[in-house]
Amino acid sequence: MNAITLDGLSKQFAGGAGLQPTSLSVPTGQVFGFLGQNGAGKTTTIRTLLGFLRPTAGQAQILGHDVWHNRAAVHARVGYLPGEVKLRPGHTAREVLTRAAALRRVSPQGALQTAERLGLDVSRRVGTLSKGNRQKVGLCAALLGDPEVLILDEPTDGLDPLAQATVLALLREARAQGRTVFLSSHVLSEVEHVADQVAILRGGRLVRQETLSTLRAGLPQRLSVRFARPRAATWARCRA
Numbered sequence: 001m002n003a004i005t006l007d008g009l010s011k012q013f014a015g016g017a018g019l020q021p022t023s024l025s026v027p028t029g030q031v032f033g034f035l036g037q038n039g040a041g042k043t044t045t046i047r048t049l050l051g052f053l054r055p056t057a058g059q060a061q062i063l064g065h066d067v068w069h070n071r072a073a074v075h076a077r078v079g080y081l082p083g084e085v086k087l088r089p090g091h092t093a094r095e096v097l098t099r100a101a102a103l104r105r106v107s108p109q110g111a112l113q114t115a116e117r118l119g120l121d122v123s124r125r126v127g128t129l130s131k132g133n134r135q136k137v138g139l140c141a142a143l144l145g146d147p148e149v150l151i152l153d154e155p156t157d158g159l160d161p162l163a164q165a166t167v168l169a170l171l172r173e174a175r176a177q178g179r180t181v182f183l184s185s186h187v188l189s190e191v192e193h194v195a196d197q198v199a200i201l202r203g204g205r206l207v208r209q210e211t212l213s214t215l216r217a218g219l220p221q222r223l224s225v226r227f228a229r230p231r232a233a234t235w236a237r238c239r240a
């Protein structure tokens, strides 16, 4: 069964940019990497998929619900990390997570443990946190209550390599528990460590969707370099 389905979903902004009609599906229990350069349309897709933007055409379903018509039912079962995490600056990270947990009617314990794994000091006021550490607060909030579907807009953006590795480990654990992850990123080398499938968006258009093994098989496995002159002579020139 598919956890997420886009059926001809599109979003046209006044300037013409946005998302061209796009159809794709994400099977339950998979990590789906959604790749594209700056401005490719990843955030637009995610915000339309979640019903924050009204689609120009088409529809999206999450866990069998039409997103636009059943937003509350969908949002109750989805953990979402927005591209820009906005938090009340005067609250500590612990307060943010405890309040978010109360709103979701779940225990904050899991999120506080995740914060510890990510090396986040939850006693700090979020207004004093770095971008990466605010990102960690947003991620802990998205994971609250172990939602069935996680939709994460560039979750590792701005994180140090250790925290990035912890995030990827958290996503693998979510998959091992049968949960579904929709993960946007600029970087294939990061997504390939965790994704089962990837889609590539360019200029608001889906240009590829394939499994990681098919994508890898299509990438050059060997690079051959030809020197215009004998190698020893080339190195000698470089050293000179």
Ligand SMILES: Nc1ncnc2c1ncn2[C@@H]1O[C@H](COP(=O)(O)OP(=O)(O)OP(=O)(O)O)[C@@H](O)[C@H]1O
Pocket (backbone or CB within 6 Å): 013, 014, 015, 017, 018, 036, 037, 038, 039, 040, 041, 042, 043, 044, 045, 083, 186
């Ligand atoms: N509210 C809006 N009104 C008009 N154009 C918009 C709006 N939001 C986004 N766009 C345009 O839609 C295109 C896709 O933007 P989007 O933010 O979805 O890209 P992205 O892939 O998430 O980029 P990034 O990796 O930089 O976050 C861009 O050309 C952007 O300028």
